[in-house]
Amino acid sequence: MDDPRIQRLATAFRNGERPALARAVSMVEGRRPGAEALLDALLQVRPRARRLGITGPPGAGKSTLAAGLAALLRARGEEVAIVAVDPTSPFSGGALLGDRIRMNDLATDRGVFIRSMATRGSLGGLAAATREVVDLLDAFGFPNVLVETVGVGQTELEIASAVDSVAVVLVPESGDGIQAMKAGLMEIADIFVVNKSDRPGADRLVRDLGLAMHLKAGQGTGGGASVPWDAPVLKTSAERGEGIDGLLEAFLDHHRRLLESAELERRRDRRARERIRDIVESKLRRRAADFLAADPRLPGWSADVAAGRATAYGVAAILVPDILKDAAASKGTRRAGGG
Numbered sequence: 001m002d003d004p005r006i007q008r009l010a011t012a013f014r015n016g017e018r019p020a021l022a023r024a025v026s027m028v029e030g031r032r033p034g035a036e037a038l039l040d041a042l043l044q045v046r047p048r049a050r051r052l053g054i055t056g057p058p059g060a061g062k063s064t065l066a067a068g069l070a071a072l073l074r075a076r077g078e079e080v081a082i083v084a085v086d087p088t089s090p091f092s093g094g095a096l097l098g099d100r101i102r103m104n105d106l107a108t109d110r111g112v113f114i115r116s117m118a119t120r121g122s123l124g125g126l127a128a129a130t131r132e133v134v135d136l137l138d139a140f141g142f143p144n145v146l147v148e149t150v151g152v153g154q155t156e157l158e159i160a161s162a163v164d165s166v167a168v169v170l171v172p173e174s175g176d177g178i179q180a181m182k183a184g185l186m187e188i189a190d191i192f193v194v195n196k197s198d199r200p201g202a203d204r205l206v207r208d209l210g211l212a213m214h215l216k217a218g219q220g221t222g223g224g225a226s227v228p229w230d231a232p233v234l235k236t237s238a239e240r241g242e243g244i245d246g247l248l249e250a251f252l253d254h255h256r257r258l259l260e261s262a263e264l265e266r267r268r269d270r271r272a273r274e275r276i277r278d279i280v281e282s283k284l285r286r287r288a289a290d291f292l293a294a295d296p297r298l299p300g301w302s303a304d305v306a307a308g309r310a311t312a313y314g315v316a317a318i319l320v321p322d323i324l325k326d327a328a329a330s331k332g333t334r335r336a337g338g339g
């Protein structure tokens with residue numbers, strides 16, 4: 001690492017200084033210069049955190065649940081970081097656990113780190129940045145990292161793949177359990193939570209989800225996991241603080257199961273592989289774009305392709321080796337990593 005500022009930041013981060021963590025997270029989130037070198041320096045530590053995901057539709061009570069879980073973890077003496085990726089509602093809560101704990105208590109607790117991810121740039125970029133922020137929080141030493149995401153789009157699936165255990169939160173008014181299955185939720189859920197169980201319809205949703213789980217079990221495997229695990233269906237009322245201890249237990253159970261069966265190692269390996277592929281792809285894409293932007297042959301070629309005198313395939317057959325050659329030639333001036 002050549003940049004002395006990055007070096008100082010990395011040292012402060014390793015010393016456990018909170019401002020350094022906050023700065024590192026901002027650099028990574030904003031894809032600022034130096035972020036890559038910083039990650040390269042800081043992420044050479046064994047992952048240890050429990051990475052717990054909470055996903056579901058907007059307004060389902062994910063943030064309230066996350067805050068409740070954080071409060072329970074704190075009561076057990078454990079530190080916890082929360083990353084919220086929810087453009088529809090920034091992480092800010094009112095009364096929690098039936099008013100016994102307020103958001104402010106968490107916000108001023110040094111054992112809690114809360115971060116809302118900004119949604120600038122592409123959603124794909126957001127997923128990548130979120131994964132890296134989770135890695136940073138793990139490297140900083142948080143034993144628990146809660147990740148809140150909204151919905152079940154591609155970005156959420158990508159973020160879900162960055163955590164070890166996923167709780168899918170539904171509410172009575174969000175429709176029936178069969179709809180959840182259609183939305184692909186059955187595939188990613190390790191735990192189902194029916195929140196707002198203080199409202200009518202909760203028991204029906206619990207029943208529907210249980211039935212859907214049963215149908216899925218009849219079809220053989222689910223979730224892509226090689227460990228038998230029937231996602232439990234839990235009832236909570238986050239606002240009243242009911243059922244949150246059960247949710248924490250379910251998370252801890254699931255995590256224990258992953259650890260004991262070596263599935264956690266497999267998931268980490270899969271994540272590492274995806275990460276390598278993503279970074280290589282994005283670097284190649286960037287190189288190609290830079291090369292094309294500076295290549296004086298391109299206007300002539302595009303005219304040829306447009307007029308049918310050449311094809312894009314023929315042009316690419318010339319360009320790709322040139323781009324790779326150019327990349328190889330500039331390699332000597334860049335550090336390969338590892339120091």
Ligand SMILES: Nc1nc2c(ncn2[C@@H]2O[C@H](COP(=O)(O)OP(=O)(O)O)[C@@H](O)[C@H]2O)c(=O)[nH]1
Pocket residue numbers: 057058059060061062063064065086089094195196197198199236237238239240
């Ligand atoms: N009635 C009821 N309201 C809840 C419950 N949990 C959360 N809420 C309320 O639902 C709204 C959305 O909660 P929030 O945690 O921000 O949902 P998120 O968008 O999923 O993060 C807030 O007004 C909460 O106070 C619950 O168990 N019962």
Ligand SMILES: [Mg+2]
Pocket residue numbers: 062063064084086089090091148
């Ligand atoms: Mg929220």
